[in-house]
Amino acid sequence: MRQEIRLVLAGDPGVGRSSLIMSLIKEHFIDDVQAVVPEITLPSDASPAGVTTKIIDTGSGTAQQERVETEMRRANAIVLVYSVTDQDSFERISSYWLPFMRSLGINVPVVLVGNKIDLRPSEDDDDALEEEIAPLMVEFKELETCIECSAKLSLNVGEVFFYAQKAVLYPTAPLYDSRSHTLKPACVDVLRNIFHLCDTDKDGVLSDEELNNFQFVCFDAPLHLQELEGIKELVAQGQTNSNTLHIRDNGLTLAGFLYLHTLFVQRGRLETTWSILWTFGYGMDLSLSNAYVYPPFEVPPGMAVELSPAGYQFFTEVFKAHDKDHDGALNPHELEQLFITAPGGQHPWNGAGFPNSTVTDEAGAVTLQGWLAQWSMTTLLEPRTTLAYLAYLGYPLFSNAMNISSPSRSTSGTSTPQVSSASPSSYAWFDGTAVGAKPMQDISPSLTTSALKLVRPRRPGDRKRSNAEQCSVFLALVLGAPGSGKSALLRNLAGKSFQPKYAPTHRLQRAVGAIEHDGAEHYLVMQEYGSHNEAEALRNPTNLAHVSAIVFVYDSSDTHSFSYISNLRQQYSYLAHFPSLFVATKSDLDLARQRHEVQPDMYCRKLGLNVPHLGAGPLNVSSRFGEVAELYSLILMIAMDPRGAVPVPGRSLQTVRVRWRTGLLGLMALGGSTLLAFTTWRLLSRGTGGVGLGPWGARASSWMASLWGASSSALRTDL
Ligand SMILES: Nc1nc2c(ncn2[C@@H]2O[C@H](COP(=O)(O)OP(=O)(O)O)[C@@H](O)[C@H]2O)c(=O)[nH]1
Ligand SMILES: [Mg+2]
Numbered sequence: 198m199r200q201e202i203r204l205v206l207a208g209d210p211g212v213g214r215s216s217l218i219m220s221l222i223k224e225h226f227i228d229d230v231q232a233v234v235p236e237i238t239l240p241s242d243a244s245p246a247g248v249t250t251k252i253i254d255t256g257s258g259t260a261q262q263e264r265v266e267t268e269m270r271r272a273n274a275i276v277l278v279y280s281v282t283d284q285d286s287f288e289r290i291s292s293y294w295l296p297f298m299r300s301l302g303i304n305v306p307v308v309l310v311g312n313k314i315d316l317r318p319s320e321d322d323d324d325a326l327e328e329e330i331a332p333l334m335v336e337f338k339e340l341e342t343c344i345e346c347s348a349k350l351s352l353n354v355g356e357v358f359f360y361a362q363k364a365v366l367y368p369t370a371p372l373y374d375s376r377s378h379t380l381k382p383a384c385v386d387v388l389r390n391i392f393h394l395c396d397t398d399k400d401g402v403l404s405d406e407e408l409n410n411f412q413f414v415c416f417d418a419p420l421h422l423q424e425l426e427g428i429k430e431l432v433a434q435g436q437t438n439s440n441t442l443h444i445r446d447n448g449l450t451l452a453g454f455l456y457l458h459t460l461f462v463q464r465g466r467l468e469t470t471w472s473i474l475w476t477f478g479y480g481m482d483l484s485l486s487n488a489y490v491y492p493p494f495e496v497p498p499g500m501a502v503e504l505s506p507a508g509y510q511f512f513t514e515v516f517k518a519h520d521k522d523h524d525g526a527l528n529p530h531e532l533e534q535l536f537i538t539a540p541g542g543q544h545p546w547n548g549a550g551f552p553n554s555t556v557t558d559e560a561g562a563v564t565l566q567g568w569l570a571q572w573s574m575t576t577l578l579e580p581r582t583t584l585a586y587l588a589y590l591g592y593p594l595f596s597n598a599m600n601i602s603s604p605s606r607s608t609s610g611t612s613t614p615q616v617s618s619a620s621p622s623s624y625a626w627f628d629g630t631a632v633g634a635k636p637m638q639d640i641s642p643s644l645t646t647s648a649l650k651l652v653r654p655r656r657p658g659d660r661k662r663s664n665a666e667q668c669s670v671f672l673a674l675v676l677g678a679p680g681s682g683k684s685a686l687l688r689n690l691a692g693k694s695f696q697p698k699y700a701p702t703h704r705l706q707r708a709v710g711a712i713e714h715d716g717a718e719h720y721l722v723m724q725e726y727g728s729h730n731e732a733e734a735l736r737n738p739t740n741l742a743h744v745s746a747i748v749f750v751y752d753s754s755d756t757h758s759f760s761y762i763s764n765l766r767q768q769y770s771y772l773a774h775f776p777s778l779f780v781a782t783k784s785d786l787d788l789a790r791q792r793h794e795v796q797p798d799m800y801c802r803k804l805g806l807n808v809p810h811l812g813a814g815p816l817n818v819s820s821r822f823g824e825v826a827e828l829y830s831l832i833l834m835i836a837m838d839p840r841g842a843v844p845v846p847g848r849s850l851q852t853v854r855v856r857w858r859t860g861l862l863g864l865m866a867l868g869g870s871t872l873l874a875f876t877t878w879r880l881l882s883r884g885t886g887g888v889g890l891g892p893w894g895a896r897a898s899s900w901m902a903s904l905w906g907a908s909s910s911a912l913r914t915d916l
Pocket of ligand 1: 231
């Protein structure tokens with residue numbers, strides 16, 4: 198945002214440049230003004246948008262020529278003065294001054310000022326003057342405003358500088374083509390986006406409520422009902438073509454909205470249109486400002502990003518507003534409408550297989566669950582993309598209107614605006630009082646970040662449980678030989694049907710699905726790198742920063758499949774630090790013995806894996822028969838709580854301890870069966886006469902002896 202504006206006065210000698218400046222600051226006329234008034238600084242409260250203003254006088258004559266040039270080059274706007282009593286000074290505007298500025302390459306707005314109107318005979322016709330000015334305005338588009346004044350009478354002097362400030366702060370050129378008298382295409386594009394965002398129910402017209410919301414968003418003030426009607430009447434009157442309605446269903450159409458802005462510009466109310474553009478995040482170049490699209494949002498190391506409840510609610514509302522046929526899913530046309538305000542009208546997932554990456558209905562339309570899952574995935578993997586799209590979709594401005602309770606909003610004390618009967622003075626939209634009502638720097642959409650939240654994923658070895666439970670979106674990386682069935686697992690996760698025909702995956706693919714766990718919904722994202730990217734991606738462990746689990750997949754019917762993952766694990770030893778799940782696919786086909794030094798089950802056991810409900814693994818699945826569901830909940834489980842799923846590095850020690858424990862357990866089990874067997878024997882021996890029994894332990898040992906061949910009689914002898 199601009200901090201300071203430089204206004205430079207130029208014109209022929211004696212037209213009253215210096216007098217104008219003195220008249221402005223002294224508020225009365227000074228007869229013997231100095232030839233060149235020193236530079237004046239007006240404080241920020243003396244400008245419409247709170248910027249300081251420097252006013253620079255220039256002298257005349259060849260000695261001053263160089264300085265005039267220098268100052269003109271540094272100017273943000275030029276106040277070009279002539280005297281209404283000096284025809285020469287007027288003619289020199291078009292014959293000398295404007296061409297001279299062009300020759301210097303100066304391209305700033307010019308305010309043309311006719312001074313000394315106190316000296317003009319009152320019978321002179323104002324219209325005649327306008328006739329002289331009009332062709333100038335056509336020829337020189339840099340002429341922003343023309344104004345007549347009198348330094349002597351302090352008439353219109355403040356206005357001269359005010360218009361010059363406005364010419365800098367609210368320039369016409371980016372918005373309006375002064376020759377064709379129409380809004381420029383870039384301006385139309387931006388206003389169309391703003392219109393779409395304001396049309397929260399997406400019915401193609403701005404209703405009274407939507408207009409009122411719009412007024413609130415831009416000017417922090419409600420809209421007076423009568424004025425609302427006034428606007429609509431005005432816009433309706435301006436309709437020239439019966440094919441393009443300005444008003445439909447008692448609401449403002451896009452054509453009407455554009456017409457209204459044309460009026461603002463034509464009536465010198467550029468500040469209104471500019472304030473609106475700024476509110477919606479656009480800069481002077483009519484592109485969305487970086488600060489608006491990417492508000493500061495730090496993700497500390499070890500933390501991940503998810504959507505906050507407000508974020509989920511917003512995406513839900515957006516979904517509902519665009520589901521025009523109310524079938525609970527967004528078809529391609531509805532999606533196109535939804536993303537119309539995004540750059541290029543595009544969703545952010547081009548090339549990422551959307552909507553195949555997420556849950557759709559049979560026709561391929563994205564369901565609400567699929568929609569939220571897709572955003573959950575995007576937020577985890579590319580939070581900046583989510584931030585940007587929140588901005589494109591209007592979250593910073595309309596989350597409030599959509600009744601989305603974002604914490605920072607409610608504290609601002611701004612309640613959902615209603616059409617009110619407030620005093621007309623609060624009506625800032627059309628009467629120009631919006632100027633200065635909302636300085637540009639106050640319009641900061643920092644609230645976008647309220648749609649996100651930081652979570653701390655649980656890492657293997659973390660002792661505390663509490664933080665980890667906040668996470669609800671998890672990424673699992675799927676690794677395995679080409680053709681081992683990775684993509685089929687991804688498709689299944691997104692609820693897609695099994696594809697019998699093999700289509701190799703070369704590029705990164707992702708799929709996301711909602712999985713219920715402990716009564717709460719979680720999102721599982723599965724990702725495969727694709728054969729062209731895998732090696733490159735695995736070389737850099739930081740690529741796996743968000744990975745919560747690795748799924749090692751092999752084709753149980755292909756003898757060479759398992760060695761692929763075993764090699765991979767050997768080559769990239771850091772993979773061993775991730776919670777891991779081994780999966781044998783195609784269990785519907787004949788099992789093949791793997792050409793590998795150990796078979797998969799032994800391999801898993803040797804890694805010391807002990808996944809709840811599974812053990813060491815591998816897990817057998819069949820995508821073809823849809824026998825996969827258990828896989829996803831298992832992945833989710835180890836992602837949430839990696840205990841038992843991370844290969845144990847110091848395995849030998851662990852194994853010894855486990856064996857020792859197993860040994861004990863075995864002994865106890867043996868003891869149990871000993872007792873059982875002994876009882877059996879006692880019963881048997883009873884049948885053959887029987888004897889009295891001593892402590893069972895003693896008998897146990899004797900019973901073992903019987904197993905090894907000692908006769909019952911021998912036993913009895915022992916007893
Ligand atoms: N009657 C009248 N005289 C003015 C006005 N403005 C300036 N003058 C007189 O015009 C002469 C030139 O003014 P000055 O400000 O020095 O012109 P500059 O050379 O453009 O800076 C001075 O005698 C001023 O008093 C005005 O609005 N009305
Ligand atoms: Mg002077």
